[in-house]
Amino acid sequence: MEIEKDRKCPHCGSTLQPMEGPPETGWGIILVCDNNQCPYFLGSNDTVHEFNPESAIGFRYAENPDNGYQDFCLAAYCGESFIDACKEGSDKK
Numbered sequence: 001m002e003i004e005k006d007r008k009c010p011h012c013g014s015t016l017q018p019m020e021g022p023p024e025t026g027w028g029i030i031l032v033c034d035n036n037q038c039p040y041f042l043g044s045n046d047t048v049h050e051f052n053p054e055s056a057i058g059f060r061y062a063e064n065p066d067n068g069y070q071d072f073c074l075a076a077y078c079g080e081s082f083i084d085a086c087k088e089g090s091d092k093k
């Protein structure tokens, strides 16, 4: 399936980056806003911190091409993230 490469994050305007979904989700390639300055991502971590100040998890804006580009929030560690791991994985074709 062709994945649109020019999808943009509605929150910060960054181009969404294709990456493999976490293996346990069964997703294929998903599109994710990987901008650490994205207001959606930054705001999400504040929300998480209200419940768990120790948490380094935030939510990134993402779309699932397999599902008509429906948007969802992808849980991501703000520090060393599985997103980075996914990126490395998707580079090895």
Ligand SMILES: [Zn+2]
Binding pocket: 009, 010, 011, 012, 013, 014, 033, 035, 038, 039, 040, 061
């Ligand atoms: Zn964004």
